[in-house]
Amino acid sequence: MKITGISTVVVNAIHRNWIFVKVQTDQPGLHGWGEATLEWKTRAVTGAVEDLAQFVVGEDPRRIEHLFAKMTKFSFWPLGAIGLSAVSAIDQALWDIKAKDLGVPVWQLLGGRVRDHVRVYTHLRRARIGAQVGTGDISAFCDAVQETVEMGYNAVKLGFVPYCAYEAPLRDVLHVEKLAQAVRERVGPDVAIMTDFHGRPANADTAKAFIDVIAPIRPLFIEEPIQPGNAAAMAALARRVDCPLATGERLFTPREFAELAELGAVAHIQPDLSHCGGLTGGRRIAAIAEAGQMGIAPHNPMGPVAGSVALHFDVATPNFVIQEEAVGLVPWFDEIFSHPMRLVDGAWEVPEAPGYGIEIDEKAAACHPFEPEVIPALEAVLPDGTIAHW
Incomplete structure (x- = not known):
């Protein structure tokens, strides 16, 4: 089994954009889902997913630890919140694929x-x-x-x-x-x-x-x-x-x-x-x-x-x-x-159900495309104008 591609599906949820990551394989109908939602960093995270794809496309998705090591060690620089969110979603999708392949729930x-x-x-x-x-x-x-x-x-x-x-x-x-x-x-x-x-x-x-x-x-x-x-x-x-x-x-x-x-x-x-x-x-x-x-x-x-x-x-x-x-x-x-x-x-x-038991209707998801989020953190200002922690 080989990974053939990685794509993202973004769904606007007002205060954040949900970032869903789909890992596809060469087995008909077998794919996995992960989520990399990171508030107010949507475009950065989707870009990081695209950057990380080169480390895993063509690999066997069932070698989860191996691929986790490739994504984290080959990146060289500490990945931080953006990079690790991308890694997390891909990793989640690999577990989904492996469990579906075996016909068992991920747990x-x-x-x-x-x-x-x-x-x-x-x-x-x-x-x-x-x-x-x-x-x-x-x-x-x-x-x-x-x-x-x-x-x-x-x-x-x-x-x-x-x-x-x-x-x-x-x-x-x-x-x-x-x-x-x-x-x-x-x-x-x-x-x-x-x-x-x-x-x-x-x-x-x-x-x-x-x-x-x-x-x-x-x-x-x-x-x-x-x-x-x-x-x-x-x-x-x-x-x-x-x-x-x-x-x-x-x-x-x-x-x-x-x-x-x-x-x-x-x-x-x-x-x-x-x-x-x-x-x-x-x-x-x-x-x-x-x-x-x-x-x-x-x-x-x-x-x-x-x-x-x-x-x-x-x-x-x-x-x-x-x-x-x-x-x-x-x-x-x-x-x-x-x-x-x-x-x-x-x-x-x-x-x-096998895997996570989740599926996304991508046509329906397209009805709620990316939009700049409403950011409640902008309210975090003290009476004298000092910026506070949200």
Whole structure:
């Protein structure tokens, strides 16, 4: 079997363009899908996919480790977010091909099923574009949280913390305290709550001020309380607060996750399988996390291929905790895809179809072509005009 070509399919999803990568083979009807979605970097990533194709076209797609090595080692320069997103999607597609060739779901190739369902969490109102509610009106925010839970979820991730930098204004801290307590009172103890700081605090003291008032509601974790990349600072913060921390969506290599494990910096890591080397990279990172006694909660606010890949990874990963999903992001999420993500009692069912069990209607996908994204990060400006972390 040989790889005959690699192509991309771009589908606009308002705040991002989904980048789907199709790896074709010389076997009639046998191809694989991956996803390389990277917000506001669409043209760079599709170009990187084209550049990497020369390393794999003509090769046997079943030699996954071999091809992963070719793409990462022959590139010479560190690939970074753009290059590794391209590698990740190609890698994902290779696993899809191999599993289809063998007639088994991808999770069988990853060591087999270790759980009977995959717990998931969503965002406020399933992150539906145009349906979000600000944190200023606590009652309206709690109504939206309750509405989200009633959609069938027992876990939700929310944004409590405003744009900030090197200080946590007392007015903001007190508002976050009231908001967090109101949400917990509304949903009760049986709904897991997570909150994403998005790395907005510019130092540990600012982060700690907000964490301390959220900790009493016992969140499952607080995500990116400070900017990623400084494992020592994260570890020092973890020792100062009474709340599990998580990070990892903007980390890419096993070495970066190994630093977190070595320092005991977080309770949970959140690699994104569309950025960290696909399933090949993700498996290495999961093993590091398990050795470091860290749970794994993969990042995924993207399209259906990324979600399907994460589902198979979660089924076979022993230290998996919970999966982020974005199935309700845009109205056309289900229009152009057949996919295995089926929500039952707050969890996805284990898929049984060969490969990832996903297919894309490319003619229907063409109805939502590339467009420049609406970029919410442009809002991240402090009152004095300083640019803040989104």
